[in-house]
Amino acid sequence: MRLGLVIDLDVCVGCHACAVACKQWNSSGTTGPLTDYDPYGADPSGVWFNRIRSFEVGEYPQSKTVNFPMSCMHCETAECVTVCPTGASYKRPEDGIVLVDQDKCMGCNYCAWACPYGARELDQASGTMKKCTLCVDRIYDEALPEAERQPACVLTCPTRARHFGDLDDPDSGVSAVVRERGGFQSMPELGYNPTNQYLPPRVQRPAQQADRPRASLQDKLKEWMARAITK
Amino acid sequence: MYPAISVIVFTVASGAGFGLLILVALFSAFGIGGGLSLGETLTAGILGLALATVGLVSSTFHLANPRNAWRAFNRIRTSWLSREGVFAVLFYPVAILYFGGLWFMGGTKTGALQGLAVLTMLLGVAVVFSTGMIYACLRTIRQWNTSLVPANYLLMGLASGGVLLTTVLAYTKGPALATVATTTLTLLAAAGIGKLIYYFWIGKPQGSTINTATGFTRAGVRLFESGQSGGAFLNKEFGYQAPISLVHRLRLVVYALAFVIPAVLVALLMQNGMDVLALLTVFSLLAGLAVERWLFFAEARHVVNLFYGAQRT
Numbered sequence: 004m005r006l007g008l009v010i011d012l013d014v015c016v017g018c019h020a021c022a023v024a025c026k027q028w029n030s031s032g033t034t035g036p037l038t039d040y041d042p043y044g045a046d047p048s049g050v051w052f053n054r055i056r057s058f059e060v061g062e063y064p065q066s067k068t069v070n071f072p073m074s075c076m077h078c079e080t081a082e083c084v085t086v087c088p089t090g091a092s093y094k095r096p097e098d099g100i101v102l103v104d105q106d107k108c109m110g111c112n113y114c115a116w117a118c119p120y121g122a123r124e125l126d127q128a129s130g131t132m133k134k135c136t137l138c139v140d141r142i143y144d145e146a147l148p149e150a151e152r153q154p155a156c157v158l159t160c161p162t163r164a165r166h167f168g169d170l171d172d173p174d175s176g177v178s179a180v181v182r183e184r185g186g187f188q189s190m191p192e193l194g195y196n197p198t199n200q201y202l203p204p205r206v207q208r209p210a211q212q213a214d215r216p217r218a219s220l221q222d223k224l225k226e227w228m229a230r231a232i233t234k
Numbered sequence: 235m236y237p238a239i240s241v242i243v244f245t246v247a248s249g250a251g252f253g254l255l256i257l258v259a260l261f262s263a264f265g266i267g268g269g270l271s272l273g274e275t276l277t278a279g280i281l282g283l284a285l286a287t288v289g290l291v292s293s294t295f296h297l298a299n300p301r302n303a304w305r306a307f308n309r310i311r312t313s314w315l316s317r318e319g320v321f322a323v324l325f326y327p328v329a330i331l332y333f334g335g336l337w338f339m340g341g342t343k344t345g346a347l348q349g350l351a352v353l354t355m356l357l358g359v360a361v362v363f364s365t366g367m368i369y370a371c372l373r374t375i376r377q378w379n380t381s382l383v384p385a386n387y388l389l390m391g392l393a394s395g396g397v398l399l400t401t402v403l404a405y406t407k408g409p410a411l412a413t414v415a416t417t418t419l420t421l422l423a424a425a426g427i428g429k430l431i432y433y434f435w436i437g438k439p440q441g442s443t444i445n446t447a448t449g450f451t452r453a454g455v456r457l458f459e460s461g462q463s464g465g466a467f468l469n470k471e472f473g474y475q476a477p478i479s480l481v482h483r484l485r486l487v488v489y490a491l492a493f494v495i496p497a498v499l500v501a502l503l504m505q506n507g508m509d510v511l512a513l514l515t516v517f518s519l520l521a522g523l524a525v526e527r528w529l530f531f532a533e534a535r536h537v538v539n540l541f542y543g544a545q546r547t
Contacts, residue, residue, distance in 0.1 A: 017461075019461065022461075046464055046465075047463070047464055048464045048465060048466050049466070050466075050467070051466070054461055054462065054541075055461045056457065056459070056460055056461050056541050056542075057457075057458040057459045057461060058444075058448055058450075058455050058456065058457055058458055059455070059456050059457075059458045060448070060450045060453050060454070060455050061453040061454060062453075062454065065453075068458060069448065069450070071448060071541075073541065082372075082373065082374075084312075085312045085313065086312070086313050086314070086315065086371065086372075087309060087313060088305075088306040088307075088308065088309050088313045088315040088316035088319065089302060089305035089306055089308055089309065089316075090305065090308040090309050091302075091305070106302075107302060107305055108299060108302060109297050109298075109299050109300065109301070109302035109303050109305060109306060110297050110298025110299035110300075110302075111296070111297050111298075111306070111315065112296070112298075112471060113313075113315055113368075115467070115468075115471060116235075116372055116374065116375070116471075116536070117372055117373075117374060118374065118538075119373070119374045119442070119537045119538065120538075121468045121472075121538040121541060124466065124467040124468065125298055125467050125471075127298065129299070130297075130298035130299030131298070131299055187449045188449075189446075189447055189448070189449060190442050190446050190447050190537065191446070192442060192446055193373050193374070193442065193537070194373065195373075201449055203449065203450075
């Protein structure tokens with residue numbers, strides 16, 4: 004079993020609800036709290052397992068804003084686990100979830116150096132490394148209704164941009180959607196083989212723009228003169 | 235990468251310490267170039283052990299949770315950091331047994347002592363090589379992900395050990411001074427050339443870009459917003475980048491302080507009676523290597539920076 008997330012970049016609106024839900028659930032979860040530094044002060048900062056960056060792709064009018072949520076990719080080749088000297092970082096053989104044993108971590112930051120996706124953040128209060136657990140304390144909790152045994156970020160996403168499932172099973176929903184939509188990995192060239200995949204935005208014609216009249220030769224000459232003079 | 239003082243002190247001091255101990259074991263056990271007297275061997279040996287210890291202790295200062303530092307020996311099968319720790323811990327009893335044995339025998343070199351010397355040298359090389367591999371094994375930082383890094387760590391460690399041994403011999407006027415100084419000059423030249431190749435190599439554009447990071451490889455991509463209002467761990471740890479003009483000036487400083495000035499002074503130290511220069515040589519070298527190590531971190535560009543505005547690494 005290889006549990007992971009598939010994130011649809013076509014429908015993500017960048018509302019950060021997944022990041023907030025993640026913070027809320029995990030603050031009291033197995034690796035919580037996610038410490039905040041100076042939360043009500045001038046320069047607030049803190050630990051997050053999930054961060055959303057927005058990118059501008061292409062040039063106007065063929066341009067698009069792409070919101071890119073990133074959390075732990077639960078890589079097949081998890082170098083963060085390989086480099087960990089204490090054995091605090093480990094990858095569960097049964098479902099591929101990468102976790103940090105908070106009782107063993109010495110806070111050397113080495114795993115964060117080895118992670119290309121910025122998934123690991125040091126908690127200065129506990130002195131240990133913290134990261135996305137794929138809500139391991141939710142997805143197996145039999146006290147929860149079966150429909151809620153999903154990571155907090157997936158449950159909360161208002162546009163249903165996030166999908167959770169077993170990427171080893173070719174018949175699972177996540178595998179099917181990756182197949183149909185051409186799901187891809189971030190930085191495949193590094194060879195970490197991340198489990199999480201992203202679905203590219205659907206190809207659309209650029210929005211109709213107001214027609215600009217073709218400039219006449221006289222106007223072009225005038226424009227060229229104006230530019231030449233201001234230089 | 236953020237250049238942490240504790241890690242700079244760790245790599246420079248332990249590199250010089252282990253480099254010195256490797257050379258002391260070599261020259262004392264096999265009588266090369268006239269050999270080292272018992273006094274010279276023990277002085278240099280204690281100096282080397284002190285430097286290595288200062289370095290290793292300094293490395294624990296960058297741990298956020300040093301209570302668990304003892305667990306760092308747990309993953310020798312996969313982690314170079316673990317291997318470095320294990321080799322360093324194995325090094326001490328072997329080196330102390332060798333120096334103690336030599337002292338106990340009054341300087342007589344038996345076969346067993348020579349065996350211990352070889353073991354000391356091998357473990358010393360293993361420690362310094364592992365230090366280099368800690369950085370070289372990271373695929374996330376292309377400036378480090380090269381075999382030049384462990385090669386440079388070994389060469390700079392041995393060269394700085396050579397400068398320290400030359401300094402000790404300049405004071406004692408030992409018979410091996412000429413041979414040790416010549417070896418040191420060779421090592422300094424090799425380390426300087428190694429570093430030159432490294433600086434050319436990291437100048438070559440390569441590695442991940444914002445396009446491979448976001449998967450949009452057929453259009454221009456730029457960061458629109460990072461989604462956070464303040465700095466966080468990732469920005470603090472990986473965001474630091476030295477201005478390019480400063481980098482170029484500091485590379486000249488590295489060459490002057492760590493390679494050219496020590497080489498000239500070592501050549502002068504070969505003449506007897508120049509021991510006033512000895513301390514100057516050591517200071518110049520250690521200052522140069524500290525700048526070199528600062529640059530090693532400041533020039534490294536982690537791929538996470540692609541998510542904070544960098545177009546390429």
